[in-house]
Amino acid sequence: MKQTKKILRDLKSLTGPFPEFHTEDIPESPSDLFTNWLITAIEKGVHEPHAMTLSTVDEKGAPDARILILKDVANNKWYFASSTISKKGEQLRINPKVALTFY
Template sequence: MKQTKDLLRNLKALTGPFPDFQFNNIPNNPSELFLEWLYIAIEKGVPEPHAMTLSTVDEIGAPDARVLILKNVTCNRWYFATSATSRKGEQLKLNPKVALTFYWSEIGRQVRVRGVASVMPPEACSKDFLERSSGARALALVGYQSKEMMQRQMLEDALLKAKELVKEVPDTVSPTWKLYTVDPDEVEFWQGDPDRKHIRVQYQRNGESWGHRLLWP
């Protein structure tokens, strides 16, 4: 049996071919370039291109990360949602600084967003909650995310009651459901290259405007 390190070393990575990245003529705003890349990822059939890793820190500064779904992108704002009482929700209360990471391996592209997360107004949080599927709303209404569960049957019982509530009162909204917006200070676009001559472009906020620069691989 092969050693793990040998097995991993023999796995292929960044084999390409990948799309061209014409970095000499890019938009002034990082959200515009992000949407261009996102649409390409969708067109190329990248599975779950809206999946992203949300990174936070806890009360002692230890990092934490998990995969969420991107909810929207507007002018230099990225959106996600979660329960305020979940572990990530509690961490966001203590320290709103976050990082978002997108990786689309089929096209060899990665986007890193660093900034501050803020809770949207109540009406926006409610609207986002009601746009979720009935099953997703029911699960959110159960609550207890990240808390210890003594028996699996407890989830089944609570979920059954929540589904009945959603059916009887479809406009029920979880009071802990929050929609967050991330206002970045830095956004980096990484285009992989089979020869490892990767292209990295980093946007940096400068007041109300943005500048960008090319980084070494």
């Protein structure tokens, strides 16, 4: 069996082509910029562009991340499904500052 390092080195990554990005074209609203990216990703056939990693911290400050599905974006708010009584819901209640990561 191949070593993990060799298997990983043989994988292609970030091969593009990626659309050009011009800072002078950035809309004022972050959600508008994101929506433009999302539509481009859908048009280019990116698999599951609505899948995201939601990163929070627990009560001790330890990072915690899980994959969720984006449900909507509006007025600089990103909506996803999560129960307020879940571990993730509790972490959001304690500290609403999060990071969302999309490929």
